[in-house]
Amino acid sequence: MRSGWHVLIDGSDPFPPSGRAGAFAVGPTGAFAFIFTDAIPDGSRLRQLRARAEETFANLAADRNRYVPHMIELLFLTERAPRQSSAGEHRLLDPATLAQHLVGGAPQLTRQRARDIAFSVAGRDSRYQLLSSDDAPSPEKISEHGLFEPVELQGDARERMLQRPFKDWMTFLDPDQLDLVHRNFRGPARFSGPAGTGKSVVAVHRMARFAKRYPGRMLFTSFVKTLPSYHESGFRQLAPHAGDRAEFVGLHAWAKSFLRGRGIVIEPDEGQIEDAFSRAWRGPARDYLAPLHPSPAYWKDEIHRIIKGRGITNLTTYKRVDRAHRYGLTLDGPRREIVWHELFEPYQKTLADRGHSDFNDLIDRATEELRAAPLDDPYGLVVVDEVQDFTYVELRLVHQIAGGGADAPLLLVGDGQQQVYPGGWRLSDAGIPIVGRGAKLRTNYRNREAVLAFARQVNALNSVDDLDGEPGFGLRDSETVLPGGSASAETVSSAAAADERLLARVRECDFAPGDIAVITTTRNDAKHIRQLLDRNNFRTVSLEHYDGTDDTHIKVGTVHRAKGMDFAAVMHIVRESALPDDPELAARRIMVARSRARDYVWECRIQS
Template identity: 40%
Template sequence: MNLSKHAERRVYQESVRLLESSFPRLDSLPRRVLGALLARTVGNAHLFVREDLHERAGNRPDAFLVNANGIFALIITEERVREQTARTVFRYAEERCAGITDQRGRVVPVSAIHRVIVGPGTGAGRTARAAGPHWSLPETDLARLFRREDAHLTRRQVDVVARQAGDLLSGYARLAVEPPEARPETAGLLDAASLAENEVEAAQARPFDSWLTFLHPHQHAIVARDYNGPARISGPAGTGKTVVVLHRLRRLARNSTGPLLFTTFVRNLPTVHAASFRRLAPEVAERVEFLHLHAWLRRFLQSRGRAVRVSTRGINTAFARAWTVHRASLRELEPSIDYWRAEVDRVIKGRGLTTFEEYLHAPRRGRKLRLDARHKELVWELYETYQAKLAERDLHDYNDMIQLGDVELRREPLAQGYAAIAVDEVQDITLTGLRLLRRLAGDGPNRLLLVGDGQQQVYPGGWRLSDAGIPVQGRGEVLRVNYRNRRGVLDFARGLDATNEVDDLDGGPGVVLGQVEAINGGGECRSWSGPAAELPAALLDQIATMPAPLGQTALIVFHHRDLVRCRKLLHEAGIATLPLEDYTGAPDDRLKIGTVHRAKGLEFRAVLVVQFDGGDRPSSAAREESTELRNRQRLVAATRARDFVWWGSVCEPTAGTAG
């Protein structure tokens, strides 16, 4: 609630009086801290204080705070708290709050309870200092617990939590101060604004973040589970796989020493999830590294003095030149350079094949075009020429980085290993990448967690976890409830024909989007189809009437060339955009724009999809594979939206496939 300076002074004075009457024997620091916290309960916060606080008997938190930023368990002390004592106190807090649920039956997991130790002194004013598995917060930085940018619960959710906390926290007094009386002619307006304030904050600025405090019971069970070896989480789009990963990372960081790693094949995704993790777990945020796989490899190889030269343009040029040498021998079988590029990247190099004999007998999971020994010999010659073209320019490609990193790890493991590694969007990582991550994680409980969905695979080819020597029998979890997409959006995505059978990443039957449970009603989808000349008017008309702010909207295409066309169109219309590859999750007013490959793992209130029909049509032999891949990409694009999808199909005069 917004108060005048005069009203703030009156509220603080009332807080001090209430504390003195309820706790007359409080020491100076608890009195100052609780007074400041109590003054902030006006509006939408609740404070619970130990009734025997002056005695400090037993290992219990001194207070609990519930507000729009979550649930905080507080120790208030001028002395250094022993780590074992802090763990005991906060374990008590987590156990006492274990029964709290929201209106939808989601639970508050132990990983959602913020652990805070408040001491005397001053601080930086913006961040809390990590001190073990909890915050160490000086009393002058209490505003950190109320930052508006961290709000993610609505007024109703806060009240629901506080009501249950009052029943569960026996031995704690619930304290609150009333807002100053407003003038009669403005009282109604002030109350209405106060009631709406946190609803607007949660529903617009942070529309997806109630997961910071609440999880579905099945999600919570996975977060709390211990695995005695590598584990796998699978499930269709929107089922909360990454949410589970972040909560597990917080739990593991609190109960282990050493660094943890979150990695993925998607370049821009770690930055977004790192920001989410900082909000979920600021006390251990520095313990967890968020890096996409190739960034980690580049850093690792540099630390070992192994120089690598990786240039996307140089790699593309090297393959294009190799293709000109072998095009005549392969184009009758399949004319698309992209098909053979994927064969080299995802099968030969992606599976770590080093001899023609290995390639001759290797499985080609996910590839529909049959190749006999003669065809494979031609492909192998293309691969060797490509390698020679890279060597001429002293270049490496991304598969080479993995191979070099694996060799270096075998030669000398890390001096300090990771306590745990979580791999998101694992279905798009190559087999060699999986083997490297397995080696990096090592053996032991909870060391390696693999998360993905075969139906969202946006690159050709495939594998099974057993191919990488990763046993997950008895340690596989499947999520089946969609929490992201409203029913209208989910039904639209289900109709995109991406219904091919998928496995659970290890050969067993998987769950597709059509089989998930939908829990969010509403949602809207609109479609448009027309020639390219009419796209600007149609797209800009839709943007002008969007049901969501542009800052919470993404425009997604399927090829880089289409991205160039759409970016030019938007620039000419004066619409501010932010490339998805530069998106960090921070709120702004710009329309996000990128290919489906950069949209993986992200979510927005609204999504605009522009699909260009036309381009190279694959031969009939490869058409089935191409169609399946594109349908999976369409599903990924549609399921990025929570509330609204606009699907624009541009029909080119030339014949060709979508996209």
Template identity: 40%
Template sequence: MPAGDSAALEAQRQLALAAAHEKAAVEARATASRYGVASATEQRTARALAPLAAAGHHLLADRRWPGSRRAQVDMVVVGPGGVFVVDTKAWADVTIDRDRILRGQEDVTEDLMALADLAYRTEGELAEIGLAPGEVHAVAVLAGRQGVDERVGPVRVVGERDVLGLVARRGARLAPAQVDRVLARCLDWFGQVGAPAPVSTTLPEPVLPAPRVPDAAPVVVPALVPDDAAGEPFEVPAPRGPAGVAPLHDDEEARRTLLQGLLAAPVEEWMTFLHPAQAKVVRRSYNGPARIRGAAGTGKTVVGLHRAAYLARTREGKVLVTTYIRTLPDVLRQMLTRLAPDVVDRVEFAGVHETAKRILDEAGVRVRIDGRQIAAAWTAAWGKVAGGSIIDTDRHEQDYWHEEVASVIKGRGLTRWDQYADLPRLGRRHRLGLQQRRVVWQLYEAYDAELRDRGVHDFADQIALAEAELRRRPPAERYTAVVVDEAQDLTCVMLRMLHGLVGDATDGLTLVGDGQQTIYPGGFTLAEAGISVAGRGTVLDVNYRNTREILQFASMLVRDDEFADIEGATARGDRPAQVPRTGPKPLYVRCAGEADRQRRMVQRVQEVVAEVGTSFGDVGVLSLSRRGVDDATEALRRAGVPVVNLEQYDGVPVNRVKVGTVKRAKGLEFKQVLVVDPYASWFTDKPDGLDDVDRERREFRLRELYVAMTRARDGLWVASI
């Protein structure tokens, strides 16, 4: 090697080494700066949330990110308002637009989607203990900002000074014992970590000291409890931050924020903490239409609502919740508003007929429904075809044959005589010979012609036209999912119409119901509707609503009842495996007459509202007829008892006794139920000797009574004459 070459090479090596050191030093300083900024901003978020400790929340700082060896979660808040997975972002120049978040020109949405994914996995973990989906929230806090409250997909983006209010406004959704269960699981799921990995270079240089990590143990302060016995108002303690650190909010501001949360209307426990099996059903994914069934009181409607909220959070597009009962959608909307206010605007509630009308209106198809003209058309058709015929007997009233036309022929979408000639009339006990069927078919044709001559349609026509319109022109993804409550009450054509909105898409159609509670004629099978739920069914088998005494009393009415289930089998009804609650035995009274029954009913209402914890709004007075509703309403009002008819009840809490028909009470529950117009013979007469028509009527009547009685949570009173 020529002289001087070795020195030149050494000089080059030392210069390269120096350059490497300088590069490593720059990277180390930048990394240390990021840690320093993160440490400072995370501590500021902790200070902002610290006042929550005074209201029963637990703050878990710097926990392990499940599934990651190095990543950490800035803060997990566990308390009465649910679970909040909080990540602080020291981002400047932030823009949020159309579910995207930009940092300057850089799209950083995926950073937040990682947080959303963690919240989703946490939701699944906590479903194992029964926390309802939707009670876990992903929150991104923008350091140094205030007046920010946006959404990027499932992630709530708020300012540093806004995060306290976000959590406090959730109010008391979990009871203290439930908070303890959730906290225990979160402490395990979000494990403790030590200091973060040291910052190092590729060269053998001394490592930089790791940033200080706050204590990972939760901040635990007893929850506030109002002194009801003394009648004192709430007192919100002064907020306390970490030792030696002034709170981010001033005392008065924090007090106001916490008080707002403490006074928020509580959500019933059954809305937010489910049985683990129920919570899993809510989140379960089915590769096509699915069915959720179970006996009365097993929480089917609540599970259906949670599922609608879950699908609205995790899918693009609107979710439709529908049912046959016209007034029930308004009640369900109010329930979801309390249960999942964050997604209620992405869920539509409409009865089946209202849904059909929307479909036809959007397609420009004109439908005219006129009750008087419909009745006149039926009367004219009966006079032309059926009066004095083989089907016009004392034992078979016109109503029976009207049901046959509306529910069996039109409800099952029959358009040809040969379809009806040998049709298995599921759910109808009266056997029809060929001659009788021929007269019924002629009655249907005459009725249809009378409707056309008058330029009107009936409600079955409205459904059939909407179903045909969907087949002609499928919707352009109007709904991402349809949840059907009380599915057993629908006709075949109704289900075909709803299926047409989503088809066999994954999680597209969820049918919720119980065949034992079928109170309308015209049975059919899902196969007939072109729907299969094979391998996609779930049975709920724990009765949470009724006491054992109430359920035992009601079940005696239907213990021998057989019905044609929509899946094609003859069933006897699901029996709950567990009925955890007990209570007083139901009261059955025989009255001397109608006046005596009304007097005793008023007395019973006055007795139950005198009990601790029961108000007028907790009482339901149910009748099998509109006349019974009118009589009960008049008697209660004469006695000065506040009343609201179930036809006007929209689910908003009101301290009035709710009076209505059993059909209007489907999907509802009350602490105390009074059933006011059965006859004693309905309980005592045996079906022996009854003809097929009377036997069928008896079965529907007893099912209706069963539905009425199982609306009762704590007490049941039945009066007959």
């Protein structure tokens, strides 16, 4: 037998048994169930075979983690397979094609893990005879509760486990995470939890499990356009055969393409939107509103995130709406009238006169269109990541994409503590029935101890979540499983000094350029830093285009583009004068940037 492989054969008579796998193989490319058959079975029998195979591998523990049973691949074996026989992800194989299939896959398990899984299954289920390429098992390696004795994986061993070249979370999850992968929800559900607790990992595992069990399409979407592509590569490794049943696309791109399919073309143009706002602002609006708040950006957000973001279409509703968490300003009735008549209406008029639409118009139109005629081929699962930064109308759209009802297969994933755009609504406002289907993750898997301690120093409040009915659980309360790490901060008095310090850090640190992200406060700063690094012969890529696949360039971008992602080393240039004047929002942005780092974070503040 090829080295590193183990085969478990069902010893029952007659062989092969019916309704379950006759044998399993476990090796470096994963765990496989062999089903001896002449043809690939149909849907319900396939599901039954999968469920039986997964049961055999359920609850295999390694330290605090559990093997993820849906990672078992079902292989259908026949004496001689037709050359092109497949049903979706399943293929008929014969002895000639089997070996190639087994050894040709991507690595998933270390030799030790593969061995321990096989021995553990054989040890607890006497039905299986074990044929192993290794010597006889060393009994002390097998624990009654799992694959390893808990003490074995403390310290160094756990450290090694987390530094493996392939991703451990593909095959092992912690029990809380696995529970959320398996839990059944009838209707929209909500996963929350502080940064780095594996919310997105759990979401892509749920999609992979769905892909392996059920027919039907899946959608993974988010507000930030690059984030879906960033998570797509992880999903493709978990469910390589899902093909175009799984879409990973930003919400605006989804809406545009959906409308185009219905013969409606809406292409919001950022330049035109900006110009319409500037014109409105240059009128009497500025005279009235600048004394209340000097920043045009504040008023832009009032239009995009409060008025249009909440789908408000008349002044009476605007006057009544709770503008929760719009820092520093309560707007009474007469002031709201000014906002409405002097800013909002002129903005709308300019856009309309020029025949343009903004992003909220796009979202509204897609929602209307879906209400009028739902999708011909509905999604079986819709995952929304970083939901805390969605507006109310965007939430309404994703609910509608998932069918819009109380049983919509919608999964909202996010963390209110990480909201980096101004709020103005709470989850309960959106009217999506989630109560009772919320779950929280608590253990941080991303940040090493020193990095987490540094991120925790920020007092970032959570103003989005009001559904769980329990005291908030934030980054401060989460615990890390990764020891060590490095975190430091310094303050400089000019941008030039920050540039100098950054170059020194990039040169001195032990990280390859591809492992480093430079996070900035503004887009202009990101542009400037890229030019600086390029001039100094470092190759860079903008986070605006980063999809998680590039590993040679230094990534540079604002915190808005970095959220949801992680990097071995983060260098954060904070321009204090450009932070939002809302201290809560400012704190959340700092916290999000710090918590992107796994091993190393350095923060350089440019004093106002």
